[in-house]
Amino acid sequence: MQRIGVGIIGVNADRGWAKTAHIPALSALPQFEVRAISASNAEAAEAAGHAFGVETTLVDHHELVRHPDVDLVVVTVRAPRHRELVSAAIKAGKAVYCEWPLGVDLDEARAMANLARKHDVRTIIGLQARQAPQIQYARDLIRDGFIGEVLSTKIVGLQSTGDLIEEANAYMMDEANGANLLTVSVGHSVDALVRVLGEFETVSVATATRRPTVRTPTRRVARTSADQVAIVGRLASGAVVSVHIHEGSAGGRGFYWEIDGTEGTMVLSAEWALPEIFPLSLSASKGQAPIEKIEIPRSYAQATPELDSLVGTPAYNVGRTYASYASDLEEGTRLTADFSDAVVRHELIAAIEASAVTGASVGFEPSYDR
Numbered sequence: 529m530q531r532i533g534v535g536i537i538g539v540n541a542d543r544g545w546a547k548t549a550h551i552p553a554l555s556a557l558p559q560f561e562v563r564a565i566s567a568s569n570a571e572a573a574e575a576a577g578h579a580f581g582v583e584t585t586l587v588d589h590h591e592l593v594r595h596p597d598v599d600l601v602v603v604t605v606r607a608p609r610h611r612e613l614v615s616a617a618i619k620a621g622k623a624v625y626c627e628w629p630l631g632v633d634l635d636e637a638r639a640m641a642n643l644a645r646k647h648d649v650r651t652i653i654g655l656q657a658r659q660a661p662q663i664q665y666a667r668d669l670i671r672d673g674f675i676g677e678v679l680s681t682k683i684v685g686l687q688s689t690g691d692l693i694e695e696a697n698a699y700m701m702d703e704a705n706g707a708n709l710l711t712v713s714v715g716h717s718v719d720a721l722v723r724v725l726g727e728f729e730t731v732s733v734a735t736a737t738r739r740p741t742v743r744t745p746t747r748r749v750a751r752t753s754a755d756q757v758a759i760v761g762r763l764a765s766g767a768v769v770s771v772h773i774h775e776g777s778a779g780g781r782g783f784y785w786e787i788d789g790t791e792g793t794m795v796l797s798a799e800w801a802l803p804e805i806f807p808l809s810l811s812a813s814k815g816q817a818p819i820e821k822i823e824i825p826r827s828y829a830q831a832t833p834e835l836d837s838l839v840g841t842p843a844y845n846v847g848r849t850y851a852s853y854a855s856d857l858e859e860g861t862r863l864t865a866d867f868s869d870a871v872v873r874h875e876l877i878a879a880i881e882a883s884a885v886t887g888a889s890v891g892f893e894p895s896y897d898r
Contacts, residue, residue: 529858535564535598535622537589537613538605540572541579543696545627545842546604551580553847556834559854563597589613593620600625600853606699607706611636618643625652625853629715629877630870632706637874638896641867650862652853653870657720657804659848661828662796666787666810667724669794675812676791678725678767683785685773685801687713695744701751708753710735711877713773716804717783718759719873721769725787728769728876728892731761733883739776759880761892773801782806795819805842831855871896 534554539546546565554560564584567573577585586592593601593616601617602625603610611631617624624644630653631637644651657663670678687709693701700708722728735754742749755775762768783798783806792814798806813819829836835847852864872894883890 529559529854531561532559532854532857533563533597533599534560534602535566535592535595535600536562536602536604537566537592538603539565539567539576539580541575544604546602547576547580549843549846550602550604552838552841552843553835553850555580556838556843556847557832557850557854558834560600560850564592564595566592590616593617593622598622603627607632607711611640614640615643618647618649621647621649623650623652625654625850626867626870627654628870628873629706629711630867630874632704634871634874634878636706637867637871641871641896644867650853650856651867652849653865653867654846654849655716655719655804655865655869655873656845656849657716658723658865659845659852660720660803660808661824662808662810663720663723663803665822665824665828666794666796669812670724670787670789674792675787675789675794675814678765678787678789680768680770681721681725681763681785681787682770683717683721683773683783683801684781685713685717685771685783686775686777686780687773687801688775689777689779691739691742691776693742693744693749695746698744698749701742701749701753703753709773709775710754710757710880713801714757714759714771714880715873715877717773717785717801718771718876720803721771721785722876725767726763726765727894728879729762729764730889730891731759731876731879731883732889733760733880734758734887735884754884757880757884791815793819804845807840807844868896868898872898 562582565582566586573585600623603613614626699705736756757773759771782800785796787794794812796808798808800806811819811821832851838844879890879892
């Protein structure tokens with residue numbers, strides 16, 4: 529298989545998700561080669577190219593998506609620019625990896641997914657928590673009846689403590705920007721939940737903005753997005769669900785996900801309510817026995833031994849997503865989460881938002897064809 533040429537939009541030599549996750553992941557995988565990068569200005573692009581050993585550095589994203597050596601365009605900028613950049617790549621006939629959320633709302637996500645289908649290009653969405661070995665093993669254990677029939681599940685998660693945020697995250701305080709507690713922490717968490725236990729059937733939601741202003745190191749920022757999201761619902765299987773993800777407490781439990789069955793209990797936990805980034809721990813018990821940590825069989829990581837040095841870092845699950853995509857290309861499969869999966873997750877978020885507005889329970893059934 530020839531190496532897949534990658535062009536990344538939104539690279540900074542000193543900070544950012546491309547530097548933290550995408551560059552290390554791609555550098556570890558022999559199937560890929562970063563051949564072009566773009567940044568907001570020429571100086572930043574050249575600095576990033578020097579830092580990461582990439583010769584082609586650009587400012588105009590149109591040049592990047594048309595570059596003959598680029599097979600896969602990776603969009604790592606903020607959500608409000610996703611539609612513009614993703615659409616340009618699709619129209620250029622290039623495969624696209626876009627970070628989550630796909631769009632600022634459901635309409636944008638549908639438009640991008642439909643455009644990709646029209647141009648018959650492959651897509652990847654950055655819902656990488658489902659690539660975590662712990663998620664995959666938990667899913668298999670439950671399907672094999674390890675804890676019997678699933679009766680209920682609950683998630684409690686904390687995204688940040690206090691009212692101090694990084695300047696880079698200030699844009700997430702504006703609900704109109706589409707990236708916030710609901711779409712990011714809740715979105716990634718419920719995607720993992722659905723991956724393991726199946727889709728929602730109903731949601732009943734309460735949201736609130738308990739701290740209408742927050743601080744960055746240099747200023748105060750008004751907040752219009754929710755900092756409290758509480759969901760009670762039912763899965764298609766009949767299992768009862770509760771999810772409460774929040775910000776602003778002094779401390780508390782970072783991420784705790786309990787799954788209760790007729791024959792046992794399973795727990796997944798992490799440092800923060802970002803299971804796609806922070807390493808997960810898997811524990812379980814049978815009957816009334818104490819809950820104990822379960823070691824993940826090596827077979828769940830055998831497909832990506834090149835990523836062993838990245839275990840425990842934010843780049844690991846991103847790397848497994850890239851490896852899954854490379855396998856899809858080689859095998860002719862479509863197992864990696866793509867824009868159709870993103871639309872379904874945006875559909876669930878829209879149902880959550882509708883319930884939060886009306887206070888009523890909302891039925892949910894995915895309508896976008898996957």
